[in-house]
Amino acid sequence: MEKLNLDIEQKSVCFHCGELCTANEKVLFNDKLFCCNGCQRVYALLHQYNLDEYYCLNEMPGSQKKANSSEKFLFLDEQSVAASLISFKNNELTKVTFYLPQIHCSSCLWLLENLKKINKGVIFSQVNFTKKEVSIAFNHNEITLRQLADLLSIIGYEPYISMNSGNKTNVKTDKSNILKLGLVGFCFLNIMLISFPEYLGLKLTDDAVLTIFFRYMNLFLALPVFFYGSSEFFITAYKGLKQKYLNIDAPIALAVLITFVRSIYEVVSNTGSGYFDSMSGIVFFMLVGRILQSKTSKSIQFNRDYQSYFPIAVSVVNSGNKIATKIQELKKDDVLFIHHHELIPVDGILSKGNATIDYSFVTGESVATPVKIGELVYAGGKVLATNIEIIASMPFSQSGFIKLWENIAFKETKRNKAVVIDNISKYFSIIVLLIASVAFVYWQIFDARLSWKVVSSILIIACPCVLLLSASYTNAFVLDLFSKHGMFVKNAEVLNKFTKINHIVFDKTGTITEPNHFDIVYEGTKFNEIQNALVLSVMDQSIHPLSVAIAKQYKNYKSIMVSNIKTIEGKGIEAWVNDTYIKIGSASFFGLEKSENINFSEVYIGIDNVVFGKYCIKNKLKANFENLIHSLVNYKISLLSGDNDNSRNQMSEIFPKESILLFNQSPQQKLDYIKKLQNKDQQVLMIGDGLNDAGALQQSDIGISVVENVFSFSPACDTLLNSNKLKLLNQFILASKASRKLILVTFAYSILYNLLGIVFSVTANLEPMIAAIIMSASSLSIIHISFVGVKLIERKYFNDKNHVLI
Amino acid sequence: MIVIIVLLSLSLLVAIIFLLAYLWSVKSGQFDDDFSPANRILFDDNDIKDKYKK
Numbered sequence: 001m002e003k004l005n006l007d008i009e010q011k012s013v014c015f016h017c018g019e020l021c022t023a024n025e026k027v028l029f030n031d032k033l034f035c036c037n038g039c040q041r042v043y044a045l046l047h048q049y050n051l052d053e054y055y056c057l058n059e060m061p062g063s064q065k066k067a068n069s070s071e072k073f074l075f076l077d078e079q080s081v082a083a084s085l086i087s088f089k090n091n092e093l094t095k096v097t098f099y100l101p102q103i104h105c106s107s108c109l110w111l112l113e114n115l116k117k118i119n120k121g122v123i124f125s126q127v128n129f130t131k132k133e134v135s136i137a138f139n140h141n142e143i144t145l146r147q148l149a150d151l152l153s154i155i156g157y158e159p160y161i162s163m164n165s166g167n168k169t170n171v172k173t174d175k176s177n178i179l180k181l182g183l184v185g186f187c188f189l190n191i192m193l194i195s196f197p198e199y200l201g202l203k204l205t206d207d208a209v210l211t212i213f214f215r216y217m218n219l220f221l222a223l224p225v226f227f228y229g230s231s232e233f234f235i236t237a238y239k240g241l242k243q244k245y246l247n248i249d250a251p252i253a254l255a256v257l258i259t260f261v262r263s264i265y266e267v268v269s270n271t272g273s274g275y276f277d278s279m280s281g282i283v284f285f286m287l288v289g290r291i292l293q294s295k296t297s298k299s300i301q302f303n304r305d306y307q308s309y310f311p312i313a314v315s316v317v318n319s320g321n322k323i324a325t326k327i328q329e330l331k332k333d334d335v336l337f338i339h340h341h342e343l344i345p346v347d348g349i350l351s352k353g354n355a356t357i358d359y360s361f362v363t364g365e366s367v368a369t370p371v372k373i374g375e376l377v378y379a380g381g382k383v384l385a386t387n388i389e390i391i392a393s394m395p396f397s398q399s400g401f402i403k404l405w406e407n408i409a410f411k412e413t414k415r416n417k418a419v420v421i422d423n424i425s426k427y428f429s430i431i432v433l434l435i436a437s438v439a440f441v442y443w444q445i446f447d448a449r450l451s452w453k454v455v456s457s458i459l460i461i462a463c464p465c466v467l468l469l470s471a472s473y474t475n476a477f478v479l480d481l482f483s484k485h486g487m488f489v490k491n492a493e494v495l496n497k498f499t500k501i502n503h504i505v506f507d508k509t510g511t512i513t514e515p516n517h518f519d520i521v522y523e524g525t526k527f528n529e530i531q532n533a534l535v536l537s538v539m540d541q542s543i544h545p546l547s548v549a550i551a552k553q554y555k556n557y558k559s560i561m562v563s564n565i566k567t568i569e570g571k572g573i574e575a576w577v578n579d580t581y582i583k584i585g586s587a588s589f590f591g592l593e594k595s596e597n598i599n600f601s602e603v604y605i606g607i608d609n610v611v612f613g614k615y616c617i618k619n620k621l622k623a624n625f626e627n628l629i630h631s632l633v634n635y636k637i638s639l640l641s642g643d644n645d646n647s648r649n650q651m652s653e654i655f656p657k658e659s660i661l662l663f664n665q666s667p668q669q670k671l672d673y674i675k676k677l678q679n680k681d682q683q684v685l686m687i688g689d690g691l692n693d694a695g696a697l698q699q700s701d702i703g704i705s706v707v708e709n710v711f712s713f714s715p716a717c718d719t720l721l722n723s724n725k726l727k728l729l730n731q732f733i734l735a736s737k738a739s740r741k742l743i744l745v746t747f748a749y750s751i752l753y754n755l756l757g758i759v760f761s762v763t764a765n766l767e768p769m770i771a772a773i774i775m776s777a778s779s780l781s782i783i784h785i786s787f788v789g790v791k792l793i794e795r796k797y798f799n800d801k802n803h804v805l806i
Numbered sequence: 807m808i809v810i811i812v813l814l815s816l817s818l819l820v821a822i823i824f825l826l827a828y829l830w831s832v833k834s835g836q837f838d839d840d841f842s843p844a845n846r847i848l849f850d851d852n853d854i855k856d857k858y859k860k
Contacts, residue, residue: 053849053850057849106841106845106848109841109842109845109846110845110849113846113849127839127842128838128839128842129839129841129842130838130839130840130841131838131839175832175833178832178837179829179832179833182825182828182829182832183825183829186821186825190818190821194814207807209807209808209811210807210810210811213811213814217814217818
């Protein structure tokens with residue numbers, strides 16, 4: 001018998017956001033545990049205004065907030081910038097709509113609609129949950145637009161304002177699909193209802209008035225279906241014909257047309273009841289299929305260009321005054337004031353401030369670069385710790401950063417191999433039309449009355465729509481399954497490509513390593529409490545990322561004010577605290593030899609001229625990454641990193657022997673490497689996280705962008721993958737292969753069905769109406785097979801015992 | 807049996823009125839957000855509670 005391993009660890013989670021509370025950072029307030037000060041502050045604010053209902057409606061409804069500068073929304077004070085966001089304004093009232101990506105539950109809804117309780121200036125607020133927008137009407141005399149944005153930030157719902165929203169290109173939501181479906185559904189069902197008497201045996205000879213009345217009623221109801229509901233099939237078929245190409249919509253359009261014309265003829269000439277039920281049925285089911293497919297592809301926006309990445313405006317300093325200026329209007333020689341944690345929008349020269357710039361998005365280096373006054377800084381870098389001023393050396397559009405986007409890789413369309421299914425559909429349509437014409441001729445000779453019936457039946461029952469439905473429904477279900485488990489795929493073609501992949505390329509920084517966590521080990525003489533406090537207080541004052549990481553890890557010390565610190569660029573820090581001389585820095589700073597063959601960074605500590613020891617800091621790999629690599633046995637693997645060589649040993653231990661590990665790769669080199677692989681006929685899957693991979697991601701056959709949250713910026717890529725779901729990569733690939741098999745199964749089923757259907761129709765054994773019923777039934781059965789098949793796939797590849805059942 | 811014609815026509819007319827109502831409501835954006843209205847009705851109206859507390 002298995003021994004039950006009851007490993008129940010009492011994990012403490014934050015009352016506000018649900019993240020784990022580390023011993024170092026947790027805060028206790030009002031008998032509740034919080035993971036950080038940020039969460040506790042939000043709680044305190046809500047409690048103060050009697051908004052505790054927020055926590056009653058849902059458990060842990062908040063989100064962990066990163067602190068940001070209080071001047072983040074300064075640009076909203078500027079009239080011209082604000083005007084692009086405001087939808088209405090008069091003397092007392094202003095109405096604005098903000099996009100808040102953090103909206104995810106009913107607590108968010110409740111809190112945002114009770115905003116007026118926190119600030120009297122807010123008159124009315126309404127949430128559109130599906131669009132994740134809030135529409136706020138406020139009195140601009142009591143609260144300004146900027147203060148409103150700040151307020152939203154404080155409660156954890158920071159508005160996401162990008163250059164796109166500033167341009168107010170309102171994407172009109174396409175409702176025509178739903179309108180068509182409603183109309184066609186209405187007509188279809190009513191036609192079926194009115195056809196009942198005829199189904200049950202009503203004949204013209206029994207009661208002429210009623211029969212004729214019912215027939216004309218059907219005709220009347222079929223008109224909107226034909227002219228409005230099926231219009232898109234005719235339009236696409238026509239467009240295809242213009243290009244001399246018979247696309248999938250052509251047979252459907254033809255079937256609908258023939259059925260409609262024939263039915264009108266029969267009703268008007270009193271020779272029959274027509275096939276309006278079949279016709280409207282076809283249109284209805286095809287529309288359902290289309291809507292289902294389009295729903296899954298709309299859920300994630302993919303091709304965000306750099307406009308969503310940059311802030312909407314930057315402060316330009318003009319004779320001492322800071323004026324918010326739209327980013328597109330920046331000119332050469334403008335003096336820009338950039339706050340800490342903001343992005344540098346254009347290349348420029350540093351004119352004021354002790355700058356340390358984080359270029360990880362552009363180069364992939366995880367260690368920040370210190371920059372002296374007079375040196376160049378580049379667009380795309382993030383400013384750390386202090387505010388700076390730069391003199392722009394070129395206008396926005398010409399910055400090197402933007403040029404990366406205009407790179408050829410983005411202009412070329414991806415290598416597109418024709419999908420097998422498309423080919424089959426093309427031939428299918430032609431074959432069916434051929435069979436229909438041959439049958440028509442045949443029956444005209446032998447029994448002319450039957451010829452129209454035969455043609456209609458053939459076209460109805462042998463619809464390639466069944467073939468397509470199998471693929472489109474299965475794909476729709478699989479895309480949905482993937483997004484449930486954290487991978488958001490752009491469209492079904494990408495799913496197909498997964499099955500052909502034979503080479504997987506990983507980016508290092510931020511993709512397989514945790515971007516914010518390091519493994520820190522101290523080697524040397526232990527500090528006593530006072531020494532510990534001194535050293536850590538000094539580190540806390542430094543802005544170097546290694547010091548920041550160490551200070552964050554060893555939080556339990558009594559902080560001492562350090563006033564005398566000197567930073568020596570590229571070497572380390574010196575400080576005098578309480579009459580003790582503290583020296584922190586690299587090996588060379590201490591005159592020591594740098595250790596060879598290591599894969600970590602060393603930070604040496606010296607107190608009063610005695611070297612105590614060193615901190616060894618290693619980039620931490622994502623949890624379960626090793627398991628992932630071991631599971632990817634059938635693929636060649638490469639690692640491309642923009643970082644330096646230090647981690648080669650660590651990587652060689654984890655990656656299989658034949659994998660290729662390349663370091664110091666520039667964005668262009670990464671792109672070239674992918675091209676090289678493709679020239680050797682490899683199908684490449686690339687996984688990366690930042691702008692420095694953008695060209696390579698675009699070039700690969702499949703590009704996966706790993707993100708912390710799906711609303712963060714992503715370059716044009718085929719797939720978004722939630723960063724903590726990277727470990728499921730192999731399962732995703734296996735699942736796509738399985739889904740391809742499923743499509744083939746449904747395909748075989750539909751071909752069998754088509755063959756039987758054609759055989760029966762050609763021999764005039766099939767009434768068009770029965771044909772339509774069978775066709776509808778087969779469509780439904782295919783949907784069911786797809787659905788059950790995908791559920792089975794989920795159970796097989798994603799059934800992980802720790803997974804919470806949703 | 808002529809009465810069936812009258813009945814059918816009238817009921818279709820009523821149904822068409824509802825269809826038109828559906829089309830109008832979709833066009834005017836009432837179904838764009840299907841989550842909020844369902845949850846809004848479950849919120850307590852605290853204003854009344856506060857009023858009586860005072």
